[in-house]
Amino acid sequence: MSNKLRIGVVGCGGILEWAHFPAYMKMDNVELVAFCDILTERAEKFSKKYFEAGKTDKKPAVFENFSDLIKMEGIDAVDICTPNYLHSIVAVEALENGLHVFCEKPDAVSVSEAERMKAASEASGKVLMIMRNQRYDNSTRYLKDRIAEGKMGEIYAARCGWQRRRGGPPHGSWFSKKEESGGGPLIDLGVHMIDRTMWLMGNPKPVSVSGCTYNVFGDNGSGSGLLPEGTKSTFSVEDLAMAFVRFENGACLQVEVSWASNVKTDDIFFELRGTKEGAVQNQNTKGRLTVVSADGDFNPDLSAYSEAQGHEGNIRHFADVVLNGAEPMFVPQQGINMVKILEAIYKSAETGKEIFL
Ligand SMILES: NC(=O)c1ccc[n+]([C@@H]2O[C@H](COP(=O)([O-])OP(=O)(O)OC[C@H]3O[C@@H](n4cnc5c(N)ncnc54)[C@H](O)[C@@H]3O)[C@@H](O)[C@H]2O)c1
Structure with missing residues (x-):
């Protein structure tokens, strides 16, 4: 892993716009390397904004399909900001491909999905944290x-x-x-x-x-x-x-x-x-x-x-857990409960x- 946490965002709607993106713009230990949305113009908008603000030397990649983002070279983690039913689907695929996961609330839309997310995190040894702003x-x-x-x-x-x-x-x-x-x-x-x-x-x-x-x-x-x-x-x-x-x-x-x-x-x-x-x-x-x-x-x-x-505090904590091994304040069992x-x-x-x- 580089000294910055390289994150790809899946879902480029409201919560990215008003909470996650402003937090990332203030952070120096994170680099956004990709944006994905089925409405690719939304992903493109954030990629352009992040690049033009000088936050990265390389314009973040833009994807329509989250599986392509997960498989890209040079990515350490995903931030999931999609509608709720996709949380566990994207999270499990990302964890199985060796990525850390930060995901918006709610954890999942069923207990069995939340359990699958926890199991995938344990199997891969990667961090799974859900927003608890x-x-x-x-x-x-x-x-x-x-x-x-x-x-x-x-x-x-x-x-x-x-x-x-x-x-x-x-x-x-x-x-x-x-x-x-x-x-x-x-x-x-x-x-x-x-x-x-x-x-x-x-x-x-x-x-x-x-x-x-x-x-x-x-x-x-x-x-x-x-x-x-x-x-x-x-x-x-x-x-x-x-x-x-x-x-x-x-x-x-x-x-x-x-x-x-x-x-x-x-x-x-x-x-x-x-x-x-x-x-x-x-x-x-x-x-x-x-x-x-x-x-x-x-x-x-x-x-x-x-x-x-709020959101910024939580996102900073996620980066600290992955990069510096900080004690996580959220564990997946809390999500299951x-x-x-x-x-x-x-x-x-x-x-x-x-x-x-
Ligand atoms: N923590 C908070 O305070 C807070 C506040 C609002 C929303 N949220 C959560 O954030 C998540 C997103 O909410 P929002 O308000 O941003 O919704 P939104 O509808 O504004 O944005 C969701 C985005 O996901 C995209 N999307 C849909 N399917 C996709 C797919 N298969 N692949 C990639 N992108 C896809 C949509 O095109 C849209 O741009 C939800 O889970 C919601 O519960 C959290």
């Missing part, structure tokens, strides 16, 4: 340290959610087609909040799940009004999910996520209940973190946690029963 937010890192110092006691219960009043994907988007996305706001937004909360709870093992999902607004959940006349709905996922998860250590987690729901306002929130202190953060209260206890509440100073946050929870919520919603994992 919320672990890199300053408030999450602050709380992780505070919990590790024992100040909050044991975290035995939590709530989290991401609620949109009207904020679904545009009509016809892959996000709203079950066969391409694996689900609606639960797999899209819930995965972030569930991971953030479970990470702070110390990643307890989930043992049972109960959930309900609803599809009330469908394609109209984007807030754009009724579908144009003669247009058929392609919306085959939920627009609201509510769930309750129990863990092996007796802790529990309540989850609420929506793309469309008659709630007063949009909100992104999580709340921890610890034996010594609690913590709460709501987008509604301008995202300020509050630590709560019998001695009074306070908004902690997060200035010591201002280094690379995550998909087990998501899958069980859908199964519980379908059967009307609590699912035991």
Whole structure:
């Protein structure tokens, strides 16, 4: 391997544009060597931009087919930014061809796929990491340290959610087609909040799940009004999910996520209940973190946690793990546990029963 990590990106849409690419533009220990998209003009656009910014001496290769990118000379890793159903397909092929993998969330659209990804990583000895950008937010890192110092006691219960009043994907988007996305706001937004909360709870093992999902607004959940006349709905996922998860250590987690729901306002929130202190953060209260206890509440100073946050923090960590052998903060078993929870919520919603994992 050269002293830079040579990455090829598969899927050149929204998340590459606003999160991954800006991070790579700031990084010096990574070189983007290829871009792939079935819409090759998108791959070409990023290749040109990266080259013209002087980030590389050689214009990154452009591919339409991800198998060609995986097999190219001089590539160490792939960054997967495709629709969800392709995550495990691209990841397993890349791992089997000796590449490290960084992949967008959700880990996979089924437990068996997440297990195949873990097995392929173990067989090849290559790193497999899934985006967990919320672990890199300053408030999450602050709380992780505070919990590790024992100040909050044991975290035995939590709530989290991401609620949109009207904020679904545009009509016809892959996000709203079950066969391409694996689900609606639960797999899209819930995965972030569930991971953030479970990470702070110390990643307890989930043992049972109960959930309900609803599809009330469908394609109209984007807030754009009724579908144009003669247009058929392609919306085959939920627009609201509510769930309750129990863990092996007796802790529990309540989850609420929506793309469309008659709630007063949009909100992104999580709340921890610890034996010594609690913590709460709501987008509604301008995202300020509050630590709560019998001695009074306070908004902690997060200035010591201002280094690379969110997606950039996570991508930098991936490079550090591959290049310098840093201790990975994500291991594939956490991905399997995550998909087990998501899958069980859908199964519980379908059967009307609590699912035991
Ligand atoms: N971590 C986050 O905060 C966050 C936010 C948004 C999206 N995401 C995730 O990122 C992934 C991509 O989402 P997006 O919003 O960028 O979607 P998008 O639709 O904007 O982009 C996906 C791209 O993949 C391309 N594509 C489709 N099939 C392909 C194939 N076979 N080979 C190569 N390219 C292919 C599409 O043409 C498109 O350009 C999803 O898994 C999504 O869940 C994560």
